[in-house]
Amino acid sequence: MSKVTIATVAARAGVSRQTVSNVLNTPEVVREETRERVREAIAALGYRVSQAARQMRTGRSRLIAVRIEPDRDGINGSVLDRFLHGLTDAAAPAGYRVMLYTATDDTDEIATYENLLSSYELDAFVLTGTHRGDVRTSWLAEHEVPFVTFGRPWGAPDTHSWVDVDNAAGTVAATRHLLGTGHRRIGFLGWPPGDGVGDERRAGWAATLADAGLPGAGLEVAVEDGIENGAAAVAHLLPSVDALVCASDSLALGALRAVRDSGRACAVIGFDNTAVAQAVGLTSVNQPLTEVAARCIDLLAGVLDRSAAPSQLLLQPALVIRQTAP
Amino acid sequence: MSKVTIATVAARAGVSRQTVSNVLNTPEVVREETRERVREAIAALGYRVSQAARQMRTGRSRLIAVRIEPDRDGINGSVLDRFLHGLTDAAAPAGYRVMLYTATDDTDEIATYENLLSSYELDAFVLTGTHRGDVRTSWLAEHEVPFVTFGRPWGAPDTHSWVDVDNAAGTVAATRHLLGTGHRRIGFLGWPPGDGVGDERRAGWAATLADAGLPGAGLEVAVEDGIENGAAAVAHLLPSVDALVCASDSLALGALRAVRDSGRACAVIGFDNTAVAQAVGLTSVNQPLTEVAARCIDLLAGVLDRSAAPSQLLLQPALVIRQTAP
Numbered sequence: 001m002s003k004v005t006i007a008t009v010a011a012r013a014g015v016s017r018q019t020v021s022n023v024l025n026t027p028e029v030v031r032e033e034t035r036e037r038v039r040e041a042i043a044a045l046g047y048r049v050s051q052a053a054r055q056m057r058t059g060r061s062r063l064i065a066v067r068i069e070p071d072r073d074g075i076n077g078s079v080l081d082r083f084l085h086g087l088t089d090a091a092a093p094a095g096y097r098v099m100l101y102t103a104t105d106d107t108d109e110i111a112t113y114e115n116l117l118s119s120y121e122l123d124a125f126v127l128t129g130t131h132r133g134d135v136r137t138s139w140l141a142e143h144e145v146p147f148v149t150f151g152r153p154w155g156a157p158d159t160h161s162w163v164d165v166d167n168a169a170g171t172v173a174a175t176r177h178l179l180g181t182g183h184r185r186i187g188f189l190g191w192p193p194g195d196g197v198g199d200e201r202r203a204g205w206a207a208t209l210a211d212a213g214l215p216g217a218g219l220e221v222a223v224e225d226g227i228e229n230g231a232a233a234v235a236h237l238l239p240s241v242d243a244l245v246c247a248s249d250s251l252a253l254g255a256l257r258a259v260r261d262s263g264r265a266c267a268v269i270g271f272d273n274t275a276v277a278q279a280v281g282l283t284s285v286n287q288p289l290t291e292v293a294a295r296c297i298d299l300l301a302g303v304l305d306r307s308a309a310p311s312q313l314l315l316q317p318a319l320v321i322r323q324t325a326p
Numbered sequence: 327m328s329k330v331t332i333a334t335v336a337a338r339a340g341v342s343r344q345t346v347s348n349v350l351n352t353p354e355v356v357r358e359e360t361r362e363r364v365r366e367a368i369a370a371l372g373y374r375v376s377q378a379a380r381q382m383r384t385g386r387s388r389l390i391a392v393r394i395e396p397d398r399d400g401i402n403g404s405v406l407d408r409f410l411h412g413l414t415d416a417a418a419p420a421g422y423r424v425m426l427y428t429a430t431d432d433t434d435e436i437a438t439y440e441n442l443l444s445s446y447e448l449d450a451f452v453l454t455g456t457h458r459g460d461v462r463t464s465w466l467a468e469h470e471v472p473f474v475t476f477g478r479p480w481g482a483p484d485t486h487s488w489v490d491v492d493n494a495a496g497t498v499a500a501t502r503h504l505l506g507t508g509h510r511r512i513g514f515l516g517w518p519p520g521d522g523v524g525d526e527r528r529a530g531w532a533a534t535l536a537d538a539g540l541p542g543a544g545l546e547v548a549v550e551d552g553i554e555n556g557a558a559a560v561a562h563l564l565p566s567v568d569a570l571v572c573a574s575d576s577l578a579l580g581a582l583r584a585v586r587d588s589g590r591a592c593a594v595i596g597f598d599n600t601a602v603a604q605a606v607g608l609t610s611v612n613q614p615l616t617e618v619a620a621r622c623i624d625l626l627a628g629v630l631d632r633s634a635a636p637s638q639l640l641l642q643p644a645l646v647i648r649q650t651a652p
Contacts, residue, residue, distance in 0.1 A: 062445065063425070068414050078601065081407045088394050088426045097446065099389070100414045100424045119388065120423065227605065253605050275404065279553065279579050279602045 004047045013041035061121035064091065064300065065099045067109065067128060079272050079287065080128055083150060086293030087126060094297050096123070110139050117145065123304055126296055130154060130162070132196055146303045148296050152312070154196040161299040163292050163313045167197055170285035170317040171204030171245055174269040177283075177319055178243040179212055181326070183267060187219040187241035189234055189251045201247045201271060223251070230254020235262070243267040243325065249274045252282055256324060267325035281323035288315050330373045339367035387447035390417065390626065391425045393435065393454060405598050405613065406454055409476060412619030413452060420623050422449070436465050443471065449630055452622055456480060456488070458522055472629045474622050478638070480522040487625040489618050489639045493523055496611035496643040497530030497571055500595040503609075503645055504569040505538055507652070509593060513545040513567035515560055515577045527573045527597060549577070556580020561588070569593040569651065575600045578608055582650060593651035607649035614641050 010017045015038060022030050023038040030038070041047075066087060069080050088098050101116060103109035113136075116122060123146065127136060130151030137160060140147045149162040171188075178186050188205045191198035202220070209216040219241055223233040231254035234244065238258060244266060246252035252270030259266045270277050273286035295313050302308030336343045341364060348356050349364040356364070367373075392413060395406045414424050427442060429435035439462075442448060449472065453462060456477030463486060466473045475488040497514075504512050514531045517524035528546070535542040547563055549555040551573075557580035560570065564584060570592060572578035578596030585592045596603050599612035621639050628634030 068411055078404060078407070081404070084426075085394055085428075088428050092428065097442070098426045100410075100426065102411075102414050102418065116423070275600075276602050276605045280606060 004045045006047075008045055009038065009041045009047050012045060013038045061123055062096050063099050063120065063122050064096050064124045064126055065101055065116055065120075065122050066126045067103055068100045069102075069129075078274050079289065082289045083128065083293055086290040087296065089290070090294040090297040094301065096297065096300075098126075106135050109136055113139065113143075113145070117143075124148070124300055126150065126300070130196075132194070146300070148299045148303060150292055150296055152196075152314075158312065159310060161303055161308075161310045161312065163295045163299065163315065165287045165292065165317050166314050167200035167317070168204035168207070170271060170287075170319075171201045172208050173317070173319045174245045174271075174283075174285055174325075175205050175208035177321065178245070178267060178269065178325060179208070179214075181267070183243035184214060185219065185241045186214070186216075186243045186245060187221075187234075187237050188216070188245050188247075189230060189237070189255055190220065190222050190247040191225060192222045198247050205245045225250050227251075227254040227257070231257045231261075234258045238262050238264055238266060241266060244269070246270050248272060249277045249282060249284055252277070252284065252324075253280070256280070256282065269319075269325045273320050277320075277322070283322045283325035284320055285317050286320050287317050291315055330371045332373075335364065335367045335371055335373050338371060339364045387449055388422050389425050389446065389448050390422050390450045390452055391427055391442055391446075391448050392452040394426045394428055395455075404600050405615065408615045409454065409619055412616040413622065415616070416620040416623040420627065422623065422626075424452075432461050435462055439465065439469075439471070443469075450474070450626055452476065452626070456522075458520070472626070474625045474629060476618055476622055478522075478640075484638060485636060487629055487634075487636045487638065489621045489625065489641065491613045491618060491643050492640050493526035493643070494530035494533070496597060496613075496645070497527045498534050499643070499645045500571045500597075500609075500611055500651075501531050501534035503647065504571070504593060504595065504651060505534070505540075507593070509569035510540060511545065511567045512540070512542075512569045512571060513547075513560075513563050514542070514571050514573075515556060515563070515581055516546065516548050516573040517551060518548045524573050531571045551576050553577075553580040553583070557583045557587075560584045564588050564590050564592060567592060570595070572596050574598060575603045575608060575610055578603070578610065578650075579606070582606070582608065595645075595651045599646050603646070603648070609648045609651035610646055611643050612646050613643050617641055 006017050006020045010020045015034060019030060019034060020038055023035050027035055091098050101112050103112045125140060125145065125147040127147055127149040128151060130149050130153060132154045134156065137156065152162055152164045175186055186209060188202055190202045193199060206216050221233045221237055223229040225248055227250050230251035234255045235258050244255050246255055246269060249270035249272050252268050253276065255268045259268060270282045270284035273284040277284040292315060299311055332343050332346045336346045341360060345356060345360060346364055349361050353361055417424050427438050429438045451466060451471060451473040453473055453475040454477060456475050456479060458480045463482060478488055478490045501512055512535060514528055516528045519525060532542050545567055547559045549559040553576050556577035560581045561584050570581050572581055572595065575596035575598050578594050579602065581594045585594060596608045596610040599610040603610040618641060625637055
């Protein structure tokens with residue numbers, strides 16, 4: 001594009017470059033008649049204030065950075081893709097754009113922060129996948145880099161703004177639905193303990209069974225995520241259960257396969273309401289990801305203005321009922 | 327972050343700010359002993375050249391923009407999400423970062439270009455979803471904005487750099503696989519004519535049947551994409567076919583449902599090898615999206631340097647064989 005500069009505008013309006021700059025930055029010091037003439041020249045030439053120039057002046061880039069996950073099994077990864085869609089949608093009306101980066105682990109992500117902060121003027125980071133012992137949030141706080149997280153601090157001090165989904169409420173809703181439809185031997189297929197999200201999802205199931213006076217002991221199994229793992233792990237549980245609450249749609253798909261292979265009847269509920277759940281008719285817990293993303297952008301405004309104390313928001317998931325647990 | 331500026335570095339090294347600037351921009355004009363002292367100060371203070379400052383100097387932002395699609399049925403949308411993962415991965419080692427935007431249609435996308443170009447210093451755009459009568463590429467070309475496209479120009483002059491996947495080769499491979507496994511009445515479930523991608527996918531099927539001396543007439547049906555549409559459309563074809571090539575995984579999932587409901591045997595092959603295909607065991611044509619993204623970044627380098635004539639790359643898809651068409 002042929003660049004229209006302040007000098008071009010100044011020449012056309014018959015004023016100095018300083019006057020054009022004043023009209024742009026401190027219009028109140030310019031006489032109205034001159035201001036009009038400069039604005040007409042700006043409009044006629046299609047002059048636009050360069051973001052780089054404005055950024056040098058304001059120290060604000062209107063750019064926020066978020067990590068994009070490596071392409072995993074394409075099922076659970078889609079949750080963060082949906083969050084990313086929501087974030088991009090919510091950022092634009094608020095005057096922000098989203099920049100992407102990848103990282104293989106926390107240490108690599110911190111190295112990437114350093115790289116990004118040295119190469120781009122970023123206003124803030126939006127972190128995903130917070131977990132116990134997360135060194136990323138403390139690094140950002142120490143370096144006074146503004147950020148919000150999708151995910152609570154999991155044991156770390158609650159000193160920054162975050163949005164999260166109430167995972168336990170999701171499995172409470174799933175377990176209650178199964179109780180309400182007559183199931184009494186409700187098992188849980190989850191992840192190994194120690195993962196905050198996984199522990200919460202298990203806790204919702206366990207508490208709901210306890211409230212109903214039903215036993216959960218011996219009705220649960222924990223494996224790493226994945227369809228194959230789920231199918232293998234659940235096989236030995238099937239004689240003991242008539243329904244299964246699962247920590248993810250991947251595990252639930254494995255459970256569905258094991259149920260089909262066993263010839264038994266067993267209701268199955270997944271977690272995350274992925275496209276796969278929609279495609280195969282899997283009842284699943286839906287996280288309000290568009291809402292999470294919008295609230296992250298809202299909180300960011302307060303973080304950047306330093307106008308608000310850190311805020312925390314826990315949003316409620318909702319059960320989407322389909323054929324596997326009608 | 328507390329800012330280390332050129333002035334801080336100058337004070338520590340005991341030189342002028344101009345000397346620091348010279349060391350950064352034209353080190354050959356600075357005496358070696360002074361250069362060393364300034365570099366020690368830069369290292370000790372952790373000084374980093376601001377991207378905004380560098381950008382004012384070089385006119386390069388190292389930012390490229392790509393559109394993120396609205397969250398559709400989560401099946402076909404995942405194809406562009408995979409492309410986005412690949413693009414982010416390939417951009418970083420090449421020194422670029424990816425910025426996201428959304429748009430509802432071509433006109434809205436062009437308005438977004440104007441908005442982005444006036445607010446950010448962008449080096450280039452990566453366009454997806456090219457189609458017949460695409461006004462976006464002509465707009466970018468007219469405004470001399472560098473870009474590459476994932477998708478060929480579909481009838482427009484071949485004047486820019488693009489990467490695409492050979493869609494016809496995908497359905498040729500699918501149809502040949504069905505022929506090789508003994509099927510002779512092979513139908514096609516596609517989209518309404520006029521869509522470049524859809525027309526190519528249909529053409530691969532039709533040409534392969536013709537080569538084999540088999541009839542295709544009456545064995546095809548065209549509907550808008552979607553599981554429900556696919557299921558409804560294919561029902562009346564089922565008595566006439568023993569296999570189906572589909573233009574998308576969504577249509578293939580619909581076909582699978584219709585096949586199951588009919589109680590007939592019918593092989594089904596989808597297109598795009600989505601997570602859903604993996605989950606339900608659907609044989610499907612895989613687009614090499616990581617490769618497409620990497621080649622887009624490669625071509626971009628030539629476009630930005632104006633060092634290369636426009637290049638076009640057509641990559642080959644591959645059939646992933648699973649249970650629905652073993």
